[in-house]
Amino acid sequence: MTLLTLTDLSVSLRGRDVFRDVTLSIGEGELVGLIGPNGAGKTTLMRAALGLLPFTGTSSLAGLSPTERARQVAWMPQSREIAWPVSVEDVVMLGRMPHQATRRPSDADRERTDAVLDWMELTDMRHRAATRLSGGEQARVLIARALAQDTPLLMADEPVAGLDPAHQISTMQTFAKLAESGKSVLVSLHDLSLAARHCTRIVMLGEGGVVADGAPAEVLTPERLAHVFHITAWYRDTEDGPIYQPLEVIR
């Protein structure tokens, strides 16, 4: 079953085409890495797919009612805004909102919240004000919030930016586990090694559209890295997965 289908999706912002005619579908059990240089339209693509931006073409999510959509897809924006000193637990519980008829949390809501707090190693700080945590801790709280929503599809915009290496890896492992359980994750990333190691599939955006879409090794070729990212990269296939180390900028 496909969880997201985009057909000929095009977005223009302030008269400039961000990308044109993107066709993409994501099925169950996929962890899809969305990569591309700054300005390629990774964020725009995800926001348009959700129906948060005007676009032409079709997105299978954009036609749903807001509540229905929130039960299908959880969205973790790049801006990590937490406006008030609300407790970590309360922030994570917000993710249960699309499932709640009233404001009083059900047992299922509490169970799910406890589980994701545990996954993201936040149980010890559940009663602390989220605004008082470090940037990396706040990022984990917001990932936990998105996981609490318990949707078939999760879209996350650079969720590992600002995390220490250990939490980058454990976050990607959490996403991989979600995918193994039959759910799907679409995640934008800048770290090519993380994308190559953990994602089952990579979609490379650039030059106003999808440049490549497929298995990590097929997508991340030296030619494409040179052409789309303007870099040369050192590459080694190891037992623990591929490693890409960007070396130089091609001018």
Place this chain on the structure above:
Amino acid sequence: MSRVMIPLGLLVAGLAMASLLIGPAGVGAGESLSALIAGDGGPLTLVMREIRLPRMILAVMIGGSLGLAGAAMQGYLRNPLAEPGLIGVSGSAALGAVLALQTGLAGAFAFGLPLMALAGALGGVTLVMLLAGPRGGSLTLILAGIAVSALAGALTSLVLNLSPNPFAANEIVFWMMGSLADRSMTHVWLALPFMAVGIVLLAGLGRGLDALTLGEDAAEAMGVRLTRLRLQLVLGTACVVGAGTAVAGAIGFVGLVVPHILRPLVGARPSRLLWASAMGGAAMVLAADIAVRVVLPSRDLKLGVLTALVGAPLFLHLILKLRRERI
């Protein structure tokens, strides 16, 4: 939740009782209450039912709704410095009232002033909605509010400027300071329907405001209809602030300071703050209205002056505390 709501409820009840019992008539508590409830038709019953009771009810209604609207506005804009007057409704309601005073409508017809103030509020909110557009974000709403406030302020000054009669100008200036003195039950009945509609609209915002804690994008993706939420907020605020200004004049600082003080006590969640802030606002206006009677009983100290006098230093203290915490 009840940890905060029960003490606040008791505070409001205590202050409401004090508001009924304190006044220049100087009668004992038992006697006053029996005159209010039993009502023998004597002068004390008249004082209790026609002077002190409406005054107490209006203080609760206006304070409560200002506190509620302040908490909602701060939650929507995710800014602790926001207040209900930000969307220009109090300014335009004041303009309506000033026009009623200037044209003599207020004198000719008992409810000319509050009705004109309500019309002003309606005009102001319509203009804000037209300027901000149906889908605009919070920034366009603030800018539209500032534009309408500035225009209403300028027109109010123009009326004062061109006033041929110094007594009318004097009356306008005093009215704008805000007061609950000499209000009747008719004022209560006039404001009540608007207040009720406004309170229902604002009280329904809790979940959406909670989700907005994580920003507009995240809230929308969690199923919140932002356009509807904003419309509900603006109309609710316009109803309560318009009705409040119409019957009592401009009473500032309540919607700004009260949510700020109570936020840490409710765990900062906007939905929990709504009702706590309503109680806190009622308590603040009741206390201020008692204070104007006690501090300078012979000089008709205005309620709006007192709330600003108390509110400004309190706010300064909060800012200093915030600065210390940031360092």
